[in-house]
Amino acid sequence: MSAYAPPTTLSPSRIDSFLSCPLAFRFSSLDGLFDPPTEATVRGTMVHQALEYFYDSPNTERSEDQLHSAVDKMIGDYETDDDIIFLGLTGDKYDKLGNECRKLALNALEMEDPKQVNPVGLELRIEATFGEVTLRGIIDRLERDSEGRLVITDYKTGRAPGPSFEKKALAGVHFYALLCQREFEEDAAELRLMYVKSSQTITSRPSSKTISFTEQRLTAVHQAISxxxxxxxxxxxxxALCNYCTFQQWCPEFGGDPNVALVEAPRRAQHS
Ligand code: SF4
Structure with missing residues (x-):
């Protein structure tokens, strides 16, 4: 009998989690242990929400004032969010967090001409089945460029990777290109990672070859997980990710016992 039932669905973030550390993946995705939010993850979610509100407005209305309105709306939405309360980011701390989000959203505005962006979908949920696994993803922004071609944009609020890590950073958006190819029967012309903190954009041009490679990769990772x-x-x-790992005290690399985690560690449901 299997120790765990193999997952029938995967997302780019779960794939990345397994590839980064299979044991941490087990704790988080299979054992359902609580992997708490951080200020950085909450900030990222809030900036995504503000940009979704902003790009949901008609092209002609997209101005700096409109962006401030979108950020204000988002700040109102998140004030009593569970993760904000859990992290104790209320009062002055929430004001500071809101200001940081505003700055990041303004940076995003300066990286492109927002009036030229023609979204097909914002925070677009998309899924497709490949053999034994269904791949699910949420695309931050799918748009048509001036020549009518599909462009996939992913906002990033963390630090941009150095040149030797760009390929790894792009792995997630290649899965989105695979999903788009299946959904729209069309290859995306460009994949874009927008690092709004440092105003850097990393791009890649997918091809039939990279899409086919990504599908093979999905199958291989699913087999490895199974x-x-x-x-x-x-x-x-x-x-280096071990420094931020919630499960370090139960990890054999640090003298811990993974089975003890099942008894000691809080479960996600206790906090959701
Ligand atoms: S501490 Fe490091 S090796 Fe151990 S589970 Fe966490 S990420 Fe994996």
Whole structure:
């Protein structure tokens, strides 16, 4: 009997989680242990929401004033959000967080001409089945460029990667290109990562070859996860990410016992 039932659905973030560290993936995705939000993750979610409100307005209305209105609306929405309360980001701290989000959203505005953006979908949920696995994703912004071609944009509020890590950073949007190809029967012309903190954009041009490679990659990762589920063996992968890992005290790399986590660690449901 398998230790865990293999997942039938995956998302780019879960794939990245497994590839970064299979044991942390097990704790978070299969054991359902609580992986708490951080100020950085909440800030990212809030900026995404503000930009969604902004780009949902007609092209002609997209001005700096309109962006401030979108940020104000978002700030109103999130004031009593569970994650904000959990992190104690209320009062002055919430004002500071709101100002940081406003600055990041304004940076995004300066990186492109918002009146030229023609969205097809914002925070677009999209899924398709490939063999035994359904791939699900949420595309921040799918648009048509001036020549009518599809462009996929992903906003990032963290630090931009150095040149040698750009390919890894683009892996998630290549899965979105695969989903678009299946949904619209059309290859996206460009993939874009917009790092709004440093005003940097990383782009890639997908092709039939990269889309086919991404599908093979999806199948290979799903097989690797299924094998780990079957055997119950989830390897550790020590890296700089361990410094931020919620599960470090139960990790064998740090003298912990993963089975103890099942008894000691809080479950997600206790906090949701
Ligand atoms: S501490 Fe590092 S190796 Fe251990 S589970 Fe977390 S990410 Fe994986």
């Amino acid at each position: 094998q780990a589920c079957e055997s119950g063996q989830f390897a550790t992968r020590k890296s």
